[in-house]
Amino acid sequence: MGEVKEQKTSTSDETSVEEVPGVITTTASAISDFLKKTKAQDLINWGRKNSMWFMTQPMGCCGVEMIAMGCAHYDTDRFGIIPRNSPRQADVMLISGYVTKKYLPALKRLWEQMPSPKWVIAIGDCSISGGPFYESYSTVQNIDEIFPIDVFVPGCPPRPEAMLQGFVELQEKIKAKKDLGTEY
Amino acid sequence: MDVTEILKSLTGRFPEAISEAIVESEIRARAYVDKDGVKEVCQYLKDSLQFDHLCVVCGVDYIKRNEIEVVYHIASYNHPVVLMLKAILPRENPEIESIVSVYWNSNWYERETYELYGIVFKNHPNLKPLILPEDMLGEWPLRKDYKGFPNKTARNLV
Ligand code: SF4
Numbered sequence: 001m002g003e004v005k006e007q008k009t010s011t012s013d014e015t016s017v018e019e020v021p022g023v024i025t026t027t028a029s030a031i032s033d034f035l036k037k038t039k040a041q042d043l044i045n046w047g048r049k050n051s052m053w054f055m056t057q058p059m060g061c062c063g064v065e066m067i068a069m070g071c072a073h074y075d076t077d078r079f080g081i082i083p084r085n086s087p088r089q090a091d092v093m094l095i096s097g098y099v100t101k102k103y104l105p106a107l108k109r110l111w112e113q114m115p116s117p118k119w120v121i122a123i124g125d126c127s128i129s130g131g132p133f134y135e136s137y138s139t140v141q142n143i144d145e146i147f148p149i150d151v152f153v154p155g156c157p158p159r160p161e162a163m164l165q166g167f168v169e170l171q172e173k174i175k176a177k178k179d180l181g182t183e184y
Numbered sequence: 185m186d187v188t189e190i191l192k193s194l195t196g197r198f199p200e201a202i203s204e205a206i207v208e209s210e211i212r213a214r215a216y217v218d219k220d221g222v223k224e225v226c227q228y229l230k231d232s233l234q235f236d237h238l239c240v241v242c243g244v245d246y247i248k249r250n251e252i253e254v255v256y257h258i259a260s261y262n263h264p265v266v267l268m269l270k271a272i273l274p275r276e277n278p279e280i281e282s283i284v285s286v287y288w289n290s291n292w293y294e295r296e297t298y299e300l301y302g303i304v305f306k307n308h309p310n311l312k313p314l315i316l317p318e319d320m321l322g323e324w325p326l327r328k329d330y331k332g333f334p335n336k337t338a339r340n341l342v
Contacts, residue, residue: 138316138320
């Protein structure tokens, strides 16, 4: 890693770090920016895609299906997909149902509390287009303008297998470095 | 007591406040109640006629008549009768006495009727929106002239 730090300091002149003779300083974001250009990112992404912990935050009837997916019957653990209760420990947020105008601020807050890298999967017709609540006075439309949604899983509600497929698609995207959760 | 006796007792006690009392079947009855007398009528129903279960409070917007109705469904465990009471309010300034002091569970019903229709329940202990966000107060989404439905096409739909 010593070589990495050296290269980075030569390019990160905008983060005006004080020059000390004989000492090479760098920042964590400079290192990660550099790593994104190397093969090491493939290894990091391999790790990320195999430990996608999701936040248990059911919002509509799809949320029940989401909980079913996290339980033993569908065994998401074999993909490294584990339900977490805290946004601080989660990598994936599932928008599992209708987003009402009252709930949107709370949802945004949960999203901000999740540490990067983080991804969003929209589950169910409600989060994709409004579903049965399309044209309702209290739901928010076009959620994808608000969150960077990587995968849409249609259905009302989608089967847990379909949600698992959504996770697998997200894994493929991360592997191909096409996901919206990270800037490459 | 059967349903005709109940209505007779009610109209005998409140000849002014109760009007158009109709027996619909042996388990259903309905009547119009004057908006100033609703609390006294409910108190009498609860104390003297054993109507101890308020099922629901809701509103109806009659935009052509320029009126809003508040509808109370009150039932009894002692005799199998559901009584529907309706109060007519003007559409411009709908105000009615709260019945929380009679039926405690009307608290949330009245709050929801308030946020959806803008019917003000006077002397309600905590009249604020129940389910809708605070900033939607004043839009009254279930009134017939509500214009705030999203007209943006959801892009993913097309
Ligand atoms: S898509 Fe269907 S199942 Fe899912 S939250 Fe909406 S209505 Fe419920």
